[in-house]
Amino acid sequence: LFRSGFHEQRRLSVGILGNSVTLENKEGAALMIQEELEKRGYTTTFFDLNFLFKAWSDLRRDPVDIIFNVAEEINGDPQLQSQAAALLEALQIPYTGSSSLTLGLSRDKIKTKKFL
Numbered sequence: 001l002f003r004s005g006f007h008e009q010r011r012l013s014v015g016i017l018g019n020s021v022t023l024e025n026k027e028g029a030a031l032m033i034q035e036e037l038e039k040r041g042y043t044t045t046f047f048d049l050n051f052l053f054k055a056w057s058d059l060r061r062d063p064v065d066i067i068f069n070v071a072e073e074i075n076g077d078p079q080l081q082s083q084a085a086a087l088l089e090a091l092q093i094p095y096t097g098s099s100s101l102t103l104g105l106s107r108d109k110i111k112t113k114k115f116l
Contacts, residue, residue: 015064017047017055017084017095018071030070049074049084059091067095082107 014037018030034044045062047055049071071084082103088095098106105112 011043012065013043013045013063015045015047015059015062015067015093017049017059017067017069017088019050019073020046020048030068033068033070050076056087059087059093064093067093069095069097079107 016030016034016037018033020031030046030048034046037044045058045064047058047067049055052075067088069085069088072078072081074080074083082100085095085097085103086100089100105115
């Protein structure tokens, strides 16, 4: 991303992996990110993890250069947050945010202390 020129970056296809509506944020942070990127001229695709099977199918079908991973839950379950990153890792799609290992370990303080 950083080596390409400004205009070349605008041709990137950017995906946003998140939740259209969550319990904490009725607006949906992912949708706000998508709107801002589109204002700046980027082509975006939103993958909504509130509808997991559709998101999986769309991720496999739609070519994106990078994903903003702002997923807070999968199908309303916040304990599955690390699986969103694992999904992207399995599909070998570059993404922002923490790895699935990091997200999984951060849910269990005792395991994290043992790991460190």
